[in-house]
Amino acid sequence: MIPSTSEVPDLEALGTLTREYAAFQSRKSGLATALGGFLAVILVIAALSPNFMGLQVMNRLLIEYLVWVPLLWLGLKELMGRALYHGLGTVKASPDGAYERRRWFWILGMTLFLLAMALTALYAFASGHLQANHPKAALCPPPMWILVMPFLYVLPMPWLIRGIEEARVYAVLMAQSLLWLIPFFLFSFGPPNPPLHSGWGLFGDVTGIGMVVLIELVQIWGALAMVRGWKEHRKYLALLRSLPQEA
Amino acid sequence: MAKPGTDPKAILDLDRLVHEPARLAILTVLASAEEVAFLFLQRITGMSKGNLSSHTQKLEAAGYLDTVKAFQGRIPVTSFRITEDGRTALRLYHQQLRALLPKEGKS
Numbered sequence: 001m002i003p004s005t006s007e008v009p010d011l012e013a014l015g016t017l018t019r020e021y022a023a024f025q026s027r028k029s030g031l032a033t034a035l036g037g038f039l040a041v042i043l044v045i046a047a048l049s050p051n052f053m054g055l056q057v058m059n060r061l062l063i064e065y066l067v068w069v070p071l072l073w074l075g076l077k078e079l080m081g082r083a084l085y086h087g088l089g090t091v092k093a094s095p096d097g098a099y100e101r102r103r104w105f106w107i108l109g110m111t112l113f114l115l116a117m118a119l120t121a122l123y124a125f126a127s128g129h130l131q132a133n134h135p136k137a138a139l140c141p142p143p144m145w146i147l148v149m150p151f152l153y154v155l156p157m158p159w160l161i162r163g164i165e166e167a168r169v170y171a172v173l174m175a176q177s178l179l180w181l182i183p184f185f186l187f188s189f190g191p192p193n194p195p196l197h198s199g200w201g202l203f204g205d206v207t208g209i210g211m212v213v214l215i216e217l218v219q220i221w222g223a224l225a226m227v228r229g230w231k232e233h234r235k236y237l238a239l240l241r242s243l244p245q246e247a
Numbered sequence: 248m249a250k251p252g253t254d255p256k257a258i259l260d261l262d263r264l265v266h267e268p269a270r271l272a273i274l275t276v277l278a279s280a281e282e283v284a285f286l287f288l289q290r291i292t293g294m295s296k297g298n299l300s301s302h303t304q305k306l307e308a309a310g311y312l313d314t315v316k317a318f319q320g321r322i323p324v325t326s327f328r329i330t331e332d333g334r335t336a337l338r339l340y341h342q343q344l345r346a347l348l349p350k351e352g353k354s
């Protein structure tokens with residue numbers, strides 16, 4: 001506190017507190033990271049329990065909603081940021097070139113990944129595999145909105161993905177949504193003929209094991225993100241407590 | 248010319264505008280970010296509105312900071328940015344002060 005000219009302020013502490021506060025408005029997400037982890041875990045649990053207590057949890061309608069989860073998280077993250085981390089007004093962080101380059105690396109990486117996934121899905125459709133297995137498929141148009149989704153995921157990234165932690169959360173949620181989207185797109189004409197389980201051999205085994213490992217990793221990551229987000233939020237509260245009380 | 252730290256007149260060369268603790272605190276906070284809201288600056292320095300306004304006006308008159316006025320919805324919001332002159336003055340002040348202070352272990 002600087003009530004008079006006779007007291008010398010702790011300059012280093014002032015600088016650190018300012019940078020920390022600014023970080024919550026530019027890079028850190030706090031409770032939004034925890035929310036992202038929670039959503040990731042919930043999606044995994046829903047996938048593992050498609051018929052929870054006799055209810056068909058994973059129905060078509062829910063899957064259609066689930067694909068919006070990454071965008072929903074982006075919206076909630078912004079609202080939470082404004083409600084929780086702008087209490088003392090806006091403090092814009094000093095530009096950090098190295099950090100900005102890493103952020104764009106993530107955005108570009110995710111864009112390329114989404115593009116590859118969309119092209120793969122399109123190729124699978126156009127290759128005639130589905131048409132061959134499903135004669136009726138050629139007669140009805142594919143659910144194009146599914147192919148539009150990856151581009152909807154990409155559009156807000158340059159503005160709304162502000163930090164590396166946010167990019168990680170968004171990447172996990174997006175990848176999870178794609179796990180629903182792509183098969184949903186490919187099999188929207190009905191189950192393939194012959195059924196999937198015959199003839200997949202080693203590829204099927206490897207894919208199955210890969211999926212189990214991925215599911216476990218997402219669960220662990222989600223739990224860690226919840227803890228990390230909560231800790232970050234506590235750090236913010238401690239920062240506010242360390243500021244001088246209003247006169 | 249006397250060695251750094253040995254010239255008693257060197258202390259008179261300190262920028263008095265920066266040397267004042269409240270203004271030194273303001274410049275330090277502003278130098279740690281790109282733009283700082285009035286409310287945050289007031290809270291972190293623990294100054295009253297009037298006192299803070301008075302100091303920021305002096306710093307602005309010296310060209311050490313810029314005042315940014317904007318609206319968030321219908322609410323007017325005042326923020327400050329340190330200027331290049333302000334950064335230079337603060338850096339110079341730190342250098343001068345370090346030169347004046349006795350080295351660690353020497354009294």
